[in-house]
Amino acid sequence: MTTVDPSWTPAVDDRRRPARSIWRVTLEARPIEAVVFDMDGVLVDSEPIWRAVEREVFAGVGIEVTEEDLLETMGVRVADVVERWHRRHPWDEPSREEIAETIVERVAEAIMQGGALNEDAVKAVEYIHELGLRLALASSSPMRLIRAVLSLGGLSDRFDVVLTAEDEEEGKPDPAVYVSAARELRVPAERCLAVEDSINGVRSAKAAGMVCVAIPVSGVTEGFEGADLVLGSIEEFDARVWAGTGSIPAPVPSDR
Numbered sequence: 001m002t003t004v005d006p007s008w009t010p011a012v013d014d015r016r017r018p019a020r021s022i023w024r025v026t027l028e029a030r031p032i033e034a035v036v037f038d039m040d041g042v043l044v045d046s047e048p049i050w051r052a053v054e055r056e057v058f059a060g061v062g063i064e065v066t067e068e069d070l071l072e073t074m075g076v077r078v079a080d081v082v083e084r085w086h087r088r089h090p091w092d093e094p095s096r097e098e099i100a101e102t103i104v105e106r107v108a109e110a111i112m113q114g115g116a117l118n119e120d121a122v123k124a125v126e127y128i129h130e131l132g133l134r135l136a137l138a139s140s141s142p143m144r145l146i147r148a149v150l151s152l153g154g155l156s157d158r159f160d161v162v163l164t165a166e167d168e169e170e171g172k173p174d175p176a177v178y179v180s181a182a183r184e185l186r187v188p189a190e191r192c193l194a195v196e197d198s199i200n201g202v203r204s205a206k207a208a209g210m211v212c213v214a215i216p217v218s219g220v221t222e223g224f225e226g227a228d229l230v231l232g233s234i235e236e237f238d239a240r241v242w243a244g245t246g247s248i249p250a251p252v253p254s255d256r
Contacts, residue, residue, distance in 0.1 A: 029242070030211065031250035034160075034187040035128045036178060038075070039139035041197030041217040042234065043121045044149050046111055047074065053106045054081070057099060061091040071220065075198030077140045077171035078103050108145050117153035124195075124237040125158050132251030136161035136181045138194075140172055140201075161185050173200040178208035193247065195237070199223045211245050213237065 041047040051070045058065045063085055073081045082100045094102070128135055135158055139146050143164045150156045161184040168176035182189040194205035194212045205212040206226050214227035215234050224230050229244040231237060242248050 028246070029248035030246055031191055032133065032193045032211065032242075032247045033191045033250050033252050034134035034136060034182075034185045034193070036136040036138050036181045036185075036192055036194045036205070036210065037121075037125065037159075038194070038196045038198070038201050039137055039141055039146060039149060041074070042118075042195055042215060043125075043137075043155070044111065044117055044152070045217065046107065046149070047197070047217055049107050049110045050074075050103075053103055053110070057103050057106070058085060061089075061094075061099065063089050063091075073200075075140055075172050075196070075200035075204075077165050078142075079166070080171050104142055104145060108148055111145070111152075112148060117149070117155065118234055120233065120235040120237075122153050122155065124234055125155060127238060129158055131249045133249055134161075134185050134187060134252075135159045136163065136185055136192075138163050138165070138177045138181045140165045140177075142166055172198075173203035173207070175204050175208035178205050178210060182208065182210070187252070191250070193241075193245065195234075196227070199226075202227045211247055213241060213245065 037043060040050065051067075054070060055065050073084065079096075079100045082096045082103070086096050125135065137146065137159050141164060143166070146162060146164060147156070150162070161181055163177055163181055163184065165171040165177040168174070168180065170176050178194060179189065182192050185192070189209040192210045194201075194210045195215065196202050196205055196212060197215050197217045202212050202214050202224060203226060212227045213229045213231060214224045215231045215237075216224055221230055228246070229241065
């Protein structure tokens with residue numbers, strides 16, 4: 001795992017270095033053809049909303065959920081979170097499906113009422129777009145919530161592929177949604193870079209074989225050792241990412 005000093009710049013951008021040294025760095029760098037963004041906590045600051053809603057809904061069936069519990073299930077599909085708590089503390093009514101639906105509805109309502117895409121995240125997406133790399137979104141949220149979030153900032157047309165882990169047999173930390181993203185992008189997983197905010201998301205991306213940049217919105221960096229690079233905020237997602245992960249942007253022809 002690597003962390004970034006905000007004042008640091010990549011060696012490949014240092015014109016004072018000998019050309020042979022720059023050439024060697026470039027040859028050894030891992031080519032990246034696509035970037036796959038998570039949504040909650042990366043594009044939109046929705047994790048606090050999820051945590052508040054889950055606390056409220058689970059309290060309604062007699063379950064007290066702690067902050068530690070919520071961090072542990074960050075990045076996991078809501079149906080899997082509900083199933084986990086039902087196994088630990090079974091309840092009769094409402095059904096697990098109704099509990100999951102209630103959580104999603106309340107989160108969606110809160111986001112639409114007061115949510116907004118992170119401006120720095122929008123800049124990061126635009127930065128990748130301008131580099132000519134392919135873009136995907138791979139989220140654990142339901143598709144209707146993904147579409148609602150993307151509509152907030154007009155990013156819908158920026159992503160070549162938009163996927164929800166709800167369409168997979170297994171959710172994060174299983175790599176399925178990232179494997180599907182690479183397949184839909186027609187880019188080998190090892191040539192993709194994922195941007196995640198949760199430990200479960202990092203595990204998912206790395207298991208798929210991707211480079212992974214972690215941006216822990218919870219402020220807790222413990223457990224993110226599996227990431228290739230840990231940033232303090234999405235604002236730091238710029239040219240420093242390539243040297244920080246030992247990679248290099250490698251756009252491919254649009255007709256491939």
